[in-house]
Amino acid sequence: MVYDRKNYQVLSKLCNSVDSSLSSRPPYCAGTCPIPPEKLVLFYGNDSSKVSRIDFSSPTPEELDSLSNACQPASFGVNHERVHHESYRKAGEMNIASFATRFSARNAGLILTVRQELLDCNENRDIKVELYKLNVYGKDSFFKAHKDTPRHETMFGSLVVIFPTHHEGGEFVLREGYREWSLDFAKMLSDSPHRPCVGYVAFFSDVEHEVRQVTSGHRVTLTYNLYLTPESQAPIKTISAPAPYEGSLAAPLYTLLTDPTVLPKGGYLAFGLRRHYPLGEGINVTNYKTCLTGTDAALGRVLTTLGVDWNVMVFYRNVGSYNDYMSEEVVNLSKEPHDIYDFDEAMGEAAVLVEFASVDGIPRVRRHPNAETPPRHFAKVTVDTMTCWSSPYVMSGHYKAEVGELNAEVYIVVDLQEPVKRVVRKADSMEVGA
Structure with a gap:
């Protein structure tokens, strides 16, 4: 894939527009x-x-x-x-x-x-x-x-x-x-x-x-x-009206999700959580999908309106031999030593090997060039998440055991398919001209 500087700048402006819409509301x-x-x-x-x-x-x-x-x-x-x-x-x-x-x-x-x-x-x-x-x-x-x-x-x-x-x-x-x-x-x-x-x-x-x-x-x-x-x-079910800023958020999101140069091979688009949510070992973070507040909830509502598949997931970077993973669960690796070459199994069945990339699908660091099944790309649209968690683990496989730290970052994640398979609908709340 060839790097296109001009297109990257266009996509960066779209990401900044999404970020600005989410940042505009005071806490x-x-x-x-x-x-x-x-x-x-x-x-x-x-x-x-x-x-x-x-x-x-x-x-x-x-x-x-x-x-x-x-x-x-x-x-x-x-x-x-x-x-x-x-x-x-x-x-x-x-x-x-x-x-x-x-x-x-x-x-x-x-x-x-x-x-x-x-x-x-x-x-x-x-x-x-x-x-x-x-x-x-x-x-x-x-x-x-x-x-x-x-x-x-x-x-x-x-x-x-x-x-x-x-x-x-x-x-x-x-x-x-x-x-x-x-x-x-x-x-x-x-x-x-x-x-x-x-x-x-x-x-x-x-x-x-x-x-x-x-x-x-x-x-x-x-x-x-x-x-x-x-x-x-909940004592009564009410209709939740869109927040006033959701129209300005829906427009750049729609443009971003329908742009064929955004993750052209598919992958995960990640949005950092603006609020802090409690984490702990073994927690399935997909349960937070119904517990989001503030602009996190507004983002989820807009994504649902656009008809895209989204969830809350954990991103692990530089695990073991510097692999990156996506998972639904907060993993606990502190109970026993783990071989550096066997982290796929240690991370559990819910973990998926991913490759950190920019929004245009260019890998930041290519770590798996010869993999039989190439890892899916993971790209961040907005700021780093406010919801993080870390725990130590013991890693074997070298001359002696080493202590590492597992860092978990929780994001709202859109599972984006290849351009020809994407289905995104316009939201009624989108601003005129979007």
């Missing part, structure tokens, strides 16, 4: 929500104190001071342990056993908002919301940049509700890659035409975030853990 949703005044009443106390009451629709500074004094120093997670250090986080916290609130995130419509604006998830999935704790950030309080630790494999994010208390500073900052968003809820709440109201921000667990220093007043929040429920537990 959070935020805003303000009007709330009836009676829903802003909170009771708090513990075994050693009387029960106190605070109305967040019109709290006094003294009431906020009392609430702050009733809190414990806020902790944070390090290596699956809760620790406290005011150089990293200075705030107060109260566990759910010590307070009761009439506010309901679901009744306020926030869970529906999360589903529509953040998830883009499978239409059969509902969201389980779990109230986690109350936090009070007084003057000079803050929480440095960090990522949340999911408390269960189905936990995908957090929802923070900000009560309408007077404060300055305490901006909520989110970061992903080179992008940063700063949310000033003190200003959002004071500028809102609705009285009273709360602020809210929902975001994925793998997004870095921080609370900047509060310069005056009290910033009071409720934090909820968000989980995807099993499809069988």
